[in-house]
Amino acid sequence: MENKKGFNITFYLLILPVLLWLIVLIVLPHLDLLISSFQADSDSGAKIFTLENYTAFFKSKIYWLTFVNTAAYAIGITILAFIVTFPVAFYLTKVISKKYASFLALLLLIPLWVGELVTVYGWMILLGDHGVINEFLLYIGLIDKPINMLYTNFSMSIGLLYISMLFMVVPVMSTLESLDDSLIEAASDLGATKWTIFTRIIIPYSMPGITSGGIIVFMLVIGDYVAPDILGGKSSLWFTEQIYNEFLSTFNWGEGAAFGFLLLMISSSIIWLALKLTGQKLERVGS
């Protein structure tokens, strides 16, 4: 009995910081936001309960259009991230020797070390009218006047892709690592083409990794602020910028909070829908 009691006290002592952290820093502020998302100032200045903050999103074309735009780009960038990184992940796990693979994987992590803001500024230097890429193309004579790349949806997408693709590589690599090479060999022995092996063996096997990578990339991109703000052009809208504006320009914290929860709810339902459509289960993704 005594032994068990001792275990209990240690257990509670250990869990206390975690609980405190969760409640004080995450649960309480969110509750506060949730409450203020249902509040507005009446004409006399008092706080009243209202659903207006939420209905404003559906009433105003700009808001939901921005959201649709953001979600569409986020989905597109997630797919691009998969296309770009899958060959890399495959190469690192299956083609070259383990020794080089871990070194190269480490190199992949370098952009994460310098932080998002720095990588975004790096892309500004590359893509500007007088930036590295344009100057080089001008120098070799491929173009005779600079291509407008910076401050467009193109530069924004590249920035977002660059920031997020690492989070696709890692989970895909970890599933591919456990794929038994003999499966691929057996398939080739039985006369399967490379395409068949890819679509019938490699892809289905690595699906949990792809799905979890997809979820991470999608969530990172849809919630990103820095890249759309700095690399985005005069017409690129991002929903997080809208939330920022509600808090900082309009001082309408109620609406800002409501938009925050809408972002959370709608993007979660997009993920849920995607899981349903592809027949994936969330429980399997984690493993």
Next chain:
Amino acid sequence: MKRLAISSVAIATLLAGSLYAGNGTLRLITWKGYAPKALVKKFEKETGIKVKVTYSNNEEMIAKLRATRGGGFDLAQPSVDRISFVQKKFHIYHAIDYSKVNTDQITAAMVKASKKISGIDGKVYSVPFIYGTTGMIVNKKLAPEANDWSDLWNPKYAGKISYRLKRPILIGAAFGMGYNPFALYSDKAAYKKLIDKVTKKLIESKKYVKTYWTSGDTQKAVVKSGDVWVESGWDAIGWQVHDQNPNIDFICPKSGALGWIDTFAIPAKSKNIEAAYKWINFILQPKNAAYVTNQSSYMTVSKDAPKYFNDKIKTDFKRSYSQKDIDNIKWYDALPSGFAAIEAKALDKIKAAQ
């Protein structure tokens, strides 16, 4: 249990420490260039008060003070037109006790303007510090004729135009179209109508815009690189670029540059009000104020500071401002509450337009 006791003691000291930090320090939230390191050191030596500087802008300052209900900082520096509506709604500032401010060293007209614009029911919430204008920065070699807000939608400069998509462009464009938006501050419906007109104009002419600049640094970069010939901009920034490329300069638009005054305001939960007044009186001393201006090109309101201005500041000022330009400056009046929302909606619309 012992460990728990130790950690609770540690937490208690930490908390006490953060509370105690209010004494003997001045936590200042301000703009870049407003609190030069040399002056901070001088102040610390003279008074023994440590100064902690945080850089920010109007929107962030207000949001931060609102979130803490006026805590976290002992002295803030919002623009004068952004004080009264915020104060009425959120009560985040202390009224200024003008008996503690050495007004002899401040230009009387600026004190009067601050008192008027940031006054509520006989109480005043700001002391003026720096003023300047938003006008235009023009590459005179490539766009010699650009001289008014309306050139920001002049097809002649298509693809070579830039401005910041924030409230000054709405106001400037309204003046460029021949209206006076400040005259409509008493009539919300008429103001909204005017902003709608401006919005339409800026959406129609969006195709001429190269990009919307977002900060002092980006407004410098786009015009310096030659990507942009005509842009809205701040006087001090225009002069800084002029040093590097004499073709580029700040000009006052024909229909009037927009005048702003940045001030000192004391947050409601300031823990060191005495230090705040000390800093205000210190930095407005002619020599110190002139140092700020010489360093940053921002114009101080300190009365006798011009004696200590360097020649560059004097010539810059003369080149950009004729007496007529100065008389024609449109000073921002206090923004009535609810107007920020009208403007934010308009800016959203312009940004969203294709």
